[in-house]
Amino acid sequence: MGSVTSATKNASTVKKTGFLQGLWKRNAVGYLFLLPWLIGLIVLTIGPMISSFYYSLTKFDVISPPRYIGLENYATMLTADPRFLTSLKVTFIYVFSSVPMKLGFALLVAVIMNKGLRGVGFYRTMYYLPTLLGGSVAIAVLWRKIFGGSGVVNEFLLMFGIEAPDWIANPDYALYSIVALSVWQFGSSMIIFLAGLKQIPQDFYEASQVDGASKLRQFWHITIPLLTPVIFFNLVMQLIGSFQAFTQSFIISGGQGGPMDSTLFYTLYLYMKGFAFYEMGYASAMAWVLLVIIGMFTAVLFASSKLWVHYGDGGK
Missing domain, CATH: 1.10.3720.10 (MetI-like)
Structure with a gap:
């Protein structure tokens, strides 16, 4: 019984992997065109927002390292x-x-x-x-x-x-x-x-x-x-x-x-x-x-x- 269950899980995993690979092959060009925007979003928007929130909880004068002060x-x-x-x-x-x-x-x-x-x-x-x-x-x-x-x-x-x-x-x-x-x-x-x-x-x-x-x-x-x-x-x-x-x-x-x-x-x-x-x-x-x-x-x-x-x- 255990072997049947294991075989079923493996088949499901292989099926999902094949689906993802097929999805990537069909949309690879679109993902490549999307990549510059995604990099810009992470580097120029999400990254600075996370840094800004951290700095808002610190005393930071640009010259010295930031010191955490909470709210x-x-x-x-x-x-x-x-x-x-x-x-x-x-x-x-x-x-x-x-x-x-x-x-x-x-x-x-x-x-x-x-x-x-x-x-x-x-x-x-x-x-x-x-x-x-x-x-x-x-x-x-x-x-x-x-x-x-x-x-x-x-x-x-x-x-x-x-x-x-x-x-x-x-x-x-x-x-x-x-x-x-x-x-x-x-x-x-x-x-x-x-x-x-x-x-x-x-x-x-x-x-x-x-x-x-x-x-x-x-x-x-x-x-x-x-x-x-x-x-x-x-x-x-x-x-x-x-x-x-x-x-x-x-x-x-x-x-x-x-x-x-x-x-x-x-x-x-x-x-x-x-x-x-x-x-x-x-x-x-x-x-x-x-x-x-x-x-x-x-x-x-x-x-x-x-x-x-x-x-x-x-x-x-």
């Missing part, structure tokens, strides 16, 4: 680092002011562009250019000049007798000048909204016109519900991107988050801790906290999407 970095953030809380506040204000305005403006422009205007391809390209250039250092420097004390904005207002403040140097307005820069980069969201608008069947609008629906009612009861999957996608992407904003604050504030920490983005403070103060363990802990924050907000969006995102198959 001390995380405790310090919440109890003994007021600038950490300030950076969180500044980032939240930036995210929750820039994202709605950017998406609203992008949707407005997309609706206008969807009306069949002449030269729509040219306008689409021009509106998309700020998205390509807006994250560059050159544009951030230009924005600093535009909103400076003697910048273009103030010179224009002065023509009407309005004396405006130095938007960049004033802590009451500095953050909102960066918000304006973010809203100006609405091109990518606009392109996605425009693609979504073109997928809405015209039959819905024609039927509503027969029923006497106004343009505003068509927008609220046809366009918005059918566009909710696209709105949801843009919202998630813009939310994640806004939490990681760095270049604009770094250049416009001179890398210090000023004036008076009014533009101290979370990522800028993380950079300062890691590369200016050489507190790499603390910076790693901040990175993991940011990951958790982004994950929480993204999870809330996905959970709430069941209530307001409508898909074409009638499901939610």
